[in-house]
Amino acid sequence: MQQYLSTLEKSWYELHRHYQFSEPQRTFNKLIAAYSEKQRAYHTIQHLYECLVLVETIRSELNDSNAVALALWFHDAVYDPQAKDNELKSVELFERYLAQDLQIDRIQKIKRWIAATQKHESTEEVDLQFLLDIDLAILATSPERFEEYEQQIQQEYAWVDPDVYLIKRKEVLAHFYQTESLYQTAYFQQNFEQRAKGNLRGYLGLSL
Structure with a gap:
């Protein structure tokens, strides 16, 4: 647990250095609390950690590695096993937390990427291809x-x-x-x- 948290905090503050979030600690705390909710067993900080570690190994393959990492931070931010709209609610959460901190084109791109983790459809967009593959890396x-x-x-x-x-x-x-x-x-x-x-x-x- 502590190993995950220290790596996640390092990842988050690297993103903060790049994006200059207005409330980095508050948003980090909220996301960690979300990924620690009791209804989760797989969609936890362990899954988030595993995804973000993979981003580091393929950073040179990505066009916008920071955007990929940020999308992964939010892709399961809302998770109810009995709901069908988790990804869309995660999109809303991302917008609520960070809309004031990012340029509109980046907001729209990351929202689209988070939503895409719902159906994992084929895409020609390289960064999104990698994001979706990372989300399924657990199978390997x-x-x-x-x-x-x-x-x-x-x-x-x-x-x-x-x-x-x-x-x-x-x-x-x-x-x-x-x-x-x-x-x-x-x-x-x-x-x-x-x-x-x-x-x-x-x-x-x-x-x-």
């Missing part, structure tokens, strides 16, 4: 972390009948597995695709 993690991830997702959906959950979850992961290119960028296809398909194959009980 170590087998141990993948198992933990699956347990965390199941915990968030504890309100669903277990048999129904299992059917629906397998449908979601089978869709990912059957997608010819799970990731949109060449970087993720080369470095993450094979591991992700292996994890999915293992979960679904499929053989090569």
Whole structure:
């Protein structure tokens, strides 16, 4: 927990140096509180941390790495497992917290990117491709972390009948597995695709 927080604080204040937020500490505290809400098991500061660490490893691939990082900070800022409008509410939260601090074109771009994490549709926009791939990078993690991830997702959906959950979850992961290119960028296809398909194959009980 403390490891995550120190890295997240460093990331946030690097963004503050770039954007000059009017209330950096207050906004940081609110975001950490949001990602620590009790209904979350996967969409937590751990997920945020994992996303932002990845941004650092691919910074040279991005056109606007600060905007990608800021969009990731807000992409799950609102999360209710029983709601269907989390991303749109996260967009509203971003606008409420930072609209006064950023140029209008950057606000519109980041709002569009946050909203895009709802459906993960194909795009030609390189930075958005990377942002969406980062959000799905968990699928290519170590087998141990993948198992933990699956347990965390199941915990968030504890309100669903277990048999129904299992059917629906397998449908979601089978869709990912059957997608010819799970990731949109060449970087993720080369470095993450094979591991992700292996994890999915293992979960679904499929053989090569």
